Amino acid sequence: MTTLREAVALFLEAKRLQQQNNTQKETKKMDEKQYMGEIKRTMNYEIDLDQRLSMLALGLAGEVGEIVDHIKKAVYHGHEIDHVELGKEFGDVMWYLYNLMDDLGVDPDIVRFLNVEKLRRRYPEGFSEEASQNREE
Ligand SMILES: [Mg+2]
Known part of the structure; x- marks a missing residue:
């Protein structure tokens, strides 16, 4: 199991890598409007609304499950938390969540x-x- 001290060290390392990455790419800050534009670009609008809602809800649950699996493996199996991979899963959750809110007019x-x-x-x-x-x- 990862100790608190190890978790803090991993967090700080992930922040350092993130800052390093931010200076290399133009990903410093992305406002919600930019993000919505990006995620809608990859949404399949050829399927109807009911299909999209179903796909998005199922996808959201699946991606939350992937985060849960990372945590489970860290807490119960002694895996190191890979903050980059975990960050990608949070991004997947956001993609489904924000597309779902958009389709529902929320x-x-x-x-x-x-x-x-x-x-x-x-x-x-x-x-x-x-x-x-x-x-x-
Ligand atoms: Mg994923």
Whole structure:
């Protein structure tokens, strides 16, 4: 199992590589509009909406499973976490999630707002076990 110190070291190394990569490529920052343009470019709009929703939901679940598998292998099998590969899986999750929101007409800004509002109501003083156990929704 990866110790906290090892995990921090891996995180810092991944950040260093990311920063190094960012200076080599033009991937420093990508806003949501740019990202949506990129992911929609690779979406198959030849299939109908029901098929897309089904494909996106299944794909999202599958990609979350791939992240879960990385974590499982690190925690239970002693594998090193490969932050580059894990980052690619997070990207796959984002591709499915953002395409799904787009096809459903869900605005990511509103999603973030609703999420933060819910969390502020649920945990007004930040997370606590008591607030978690006594939450209303
Ligand atoms: Mg994947």
